Amino acid sequence: MRLDGRKVLLVGVSTGLGAATAYYLLREGAQVAISGRGEEKLRAIAKNLSQYGKVSVVQGDASTKEGAKKVADEASRLMGGIDGIAVLVGGFSADKIEDLAALEEMTLNHIKVPLYVVNASLPHLHKGSSIVLISSTLAMDKAHGPLSYSIGKAGTAKEVHLLANQLLGREIRVNGIAPSSIDGEFKPDTEFKSARKLGEGSAPPDAFAKVITWLMTEEAGWVNGVVIPVDGGARLKQ
DSSP states (O other): OTTTTOEEEEESOOTTHHHHHHHHHHHTTOEEEEEESOHHHHHHHHHHHGGGSOEEEEEOOTTSHHHHHHHHHHHHHHHTSEEEEEEOOOOOOOOBTTBOTTHHHHHIIIIIHHHHHHHHHTTTEEEEEEEEEEOOGGGSSOSOSOHHHHHHHHHHHHHHHHHHHHTGGGTOEEEEEEEOEEOSOOOTTOOOGGGOOTTOSEEOHHHHHHHHHHHHSGGGTTOOSOEEEESTTGGGGO
């Protein structure tokens, strides 16, 4: 129970990475608040995971500063403070310079929303808290890939570095992971290792959720301001 007594807010929860991360946090003893726009989906996830620990639902839209504040305030009220945050807001759209169709959406999801959430959570974060953001292997020193998405995820990675620096005085760690493709929905208590292979470009959400969970623990207490590639080595083949 490496997270016994810890209180973690997950923003942008879905039936994939969000549900998997909530599950592993609960299994480590954390109390979890899951947030997203769709209340019905959130309540179904919470019901499915309630046997593993205390999970609260915070329906809300973190795509504005005001919305993010409501989410953070409500999560803190329900849990009695916040010790960890993972911003899991997804969204993938491919575009090119000839047609910047995804620019606004990708900028909002991957650059603005993490900043809104962290900013809104600062009054509630305890000393020793951990923040995890989600970048992508597409943002790591590559000259190919979908334009706006890759730029957005590169922005997320830069946010990790800048926020870690700015929150040193508060003793709050900020890290990120750079996943490859996250494949499929999460199902509790299932064996997932056989569904992945080193060097392949995709894996079940469990593979990524476990690293997020570890970054919340004291075992990772000396890890700060880094973005960890979590791709099974797929980037090595390119």
